[in-house]
Amino acid sequence: MPTLLEMQSITKTFPGVRALDEVSLKVEEGEIHALVGENGAGKSTLMKVLSGVYPHGTYEGEILYDGEALALNGISDSEKRGIIIIHQELALVPLLSIAENLFLGNERATGGVIQWQETFRRTEELLRKVGLKESPATKVERLGVGKQQLVEIAKALSKEVRLLILDEPTAALSESDSQALLDLILELKAQGVTSIIISHKLNEIRRIADTITVIRDGSSVSTLDARTGGITEDRIVRDMVGRDMSARYPDRERRAGETIFEVKNWNVFHPEHAERQVIHDVSFNVRAGEVVGIAGLMGSGRTELAMSIFGRSWGQNISGEVFVRGQPADTSKVARAIDAGLAYVTEDRKELGLVLEDTIRQNITLANLPAVSRTGILSSGEETNVAERYKRAMNIRTPTVFQKVMNLSGGNQQKVVLSKWLFASPEVLILDEPTRGIDVGAKFEIYGIINDLSKQGKGVVMISSEMPELLGMCDRIYVMNEGEFVGELSADEASQERIMSLIVTD
Known part of the structure; x- marks a missing residue:
C-alpha cells in the first residue's frame, strides 16, 4: 500500500516541557493506524501538530502527505486536504440541529442564502452512511453521546475526509455504542478512508487496527504490525509503560471491619x-x-x-x-x-471535578480551604506545600504545581481530582x-x-x-x-x- 502520511522527527516543546521528542509516524493509505501510550505520552499533541492546531513553525520536523511537504497554518488548512480530527471533547453546538452542525462553517448557500432543502437532503445521505435514523432537524442536545459521536463522523464525511483522526472515540460510550462505532470505522476503511485512532482500550485496538505505534514519554518506541495476529495486549502494555505488567491489579489484603x-x-x-x-x-x-x-x-x-x-x-x-x-x-x-x-469523584472530571483554568495548587486544596487558611486568610505558602506533597505522593507528572490543570493529560487530571478529595480526609x-x-x-x-x-x-x-x-x-x-x-x-x-x-x- 502507498504511504499517505509520514511524520519525521517531530519535536514540540512547551515552557518547561518537551512534549514530543523526534517522534516519527508512517501511515499507509487505507489502513487503520492505532496510536497508543500512557496519558501524557504525547499522542494528542502529535495529532494536534498533524491537524494544524499547532501550526507549522511551532514545532520541529517535517510532515509529508501524499509525498509532498505539508505546512499547515490551522485546522481549515488540514480540512482542505481531507485531514479531519475528532477530539475527545466533541465540538458540536447542542442547541443547533444535526443539519446545522454538519454544515456549520461549510454552509450550502447560494448568493449568501442557505439552501435548506439541499442541506437537509445532503444531511440525510450522510446520516444513512453512519447508521443514524434521526431527522436532520433534531437538536443535538437530544442525542446520546454515542449518536453525537456518529454526527461528528458524518460531519467529517461532509468535508470529503481522506484521513480521519479519532481521539478516544469510545471513552464515554456504552459497550453497544462502542461496538457500533468500531464497525463504522471498519466500514469507512472498506470505502477507502484512512484512520488514526487514539485509544486506551487495547481490546478495541487489537480488533480493528492494522498497525500500532506506541509512544512513551514523548518518543516513538515501537511500531507493530497487527495484521500478523501475534500482537498481545501484554506486549503493547510493556512498550507503553516500559516494564512488564503481567498483573493489571495490585495485590490487596481483604480485611473488612465494622x-x-x-x-x-x-x-x-x-x-x-x-x-x-x-x-x-x-x-x-x-x-x-x-x-x-x-x-x-x-x-x-x-x-x-x-x-x-x-x-x-x-x-x-x-x-x-x-x-x-x-x-x-x-x-x-x-x-x-x-x-x-463523604467525598465524590465524579465521572466527568472536566465539567464537575476540576476548575480547568486554575492551577494544580488551587484545585488540590479546593475542598478543604480551612486547612490552608489562617484566621480566614488563605496561606499561599501552605497551599503550595500541600500541592507539592500530593504531587510527589500521587506521581502527578508536571514541572510545577503552578501549571494550569487544563494543560495536564487525563490521567494526571484524575490524580489531581483524587488529591483534592484525599486532602479533605x-x-x-x-x-x-x-x-x-x-x-x-x-x-x-x-x-x-x-x-x-x-x-x-x-x-x-x-x-x-x-x-x-x-x-x-x-x-x-x-x-x-x-x-x-x-x-x-x-x-x-x-x-x-x-x-x-x-x-x-x-
Whole structure:
C-alpha cells in the first residue's frame, strides 16, 4: 500500500516541557493506524501538530502527505486536504440541529442564502452512511453521546475526509455504542478512508487496527504490525509503560471491619419530571477497609444514586437515611456531605471535578480551604506545600504545581481530582468511573491509591462500567438495574456472567 502520511522527527516543546521528542509516524493509505501510550505520552499533541492546531513553525520536523511537504497554518488548512480530527471533547453546538452542525462553517448557500432543502437532503445521505435514523432537524442536545459521536463522523464525511483522526472515540460510550462505532470505522476503511485512532482500550485496538505505534514519554518506541495476529495486549502494555505488567491489579489484603457507611431506603425522583422515580428504595453498606463496587449498564442509575447521596446534587423529592460510623449523617448539601466525611469523584472530571483554568495548587486544596487558611486568610505558602506533597505522593507528572490543570493529560487530571478529595480526609470515598479515559499505567497507580485507602480503614464505593475492574478490585459488588439493586455478590461469587445474569433476569 502507498504511504499517505509520514511524520519525521517531530519535536514540540512547551515552557518547561518537551512534549514530543523526534517522534516519527508512517501511515499507509487505507489502513487503520492505532496510536497508543500512557496519558501524557504525547499522542494528542502529535495529532494536534498533524491537524494544524499547532501550526507549522511551532514545532520541529517535517510532515509529508501524499509525498509532498505539508505546512499547515490551522485546522481549515488540514480540512482542505481531507485531514479531519475528532477530539475527545466533541465540538458540536447542542442547541443547533444535526443539519446545522454538519454544515456549520461549510454552509450550502447560494448568493449568501442557505439552501435548506439541499442541506437537509445532503444531511440525510450522510446520516444513512453512519447508521443514524434521526431527522436532520433534531437538536443535538437530544442525542446520546454515542449518536453525537456518529454526527461528528458524518460531519467529517461532509468535508470529503481522506484521513480521519479519532481521539478516544469510545471513552464515554456504552459497550453497544462502542461496538457500533468500531464497525463504522471498519466500514469507512472498506470505502477507502484512512484512520488514526487514539485509544486506551487495547481490546478495541487489537480488533480493528492494522498497525500500532506506541509512544512513551514523548518518543516513538515501537511500531507493530497487527495484521500478523501475534500482537498481545501484554506486549503493547510493556512498550507503553516500559516494564512488564503481567498483573493489571495490585495485590490487596481483604480485611473488612465494622460498618462505616450505610444508606437505607433511598428514593430519588427525576429533577425535571417530578412524577418519574429514578432510584427505588436502594439500601447498601460499606465496611471499614472495604472496596464495594456498583455494577450495571449505562442508564441503570448508578451515577444518579451517587450524586443524590452526595449533597443531593441530582434529583428531587429525595428520601432515605445515611449513616456514617453508625451515626445519622446530614448530606443534604455538598458542604454538609463533606463535613459528614463523604467525598465524590465524579465521572466527568472536566465539567464537575476540576476548575480547568486554575492551577494544580488551587484545585488540590479546593475542598478543604480551612486547612490552608489562617484566621480566614488563605496561606499561599501552605497551599503550595500541600500541592507539592500530593504531587510527589500521587506521581502527578508536571514541572510545577503552578501549571494550569487544563494543560495536564487525563490521567494526571484524575490524580489531581483524587488529591483534592484525599486532602479533605474523607471517611468514605465514592469513585464514579475513576479510570475512564486513562491508560493502563495510570490505572495501576490509581488502583494502588484505592488499596492504600482501604488499608487506612476508609470505605470505598467504586462505580465502573468495566467489569474486569470491579472484579479485580472489589470485595463485594452490588448489581444495579433500572434504579434498583437486583443482587449482591462477594468477590468469590462474582463473575461477568453472574453480574449480567442478574441484570437480564431482573
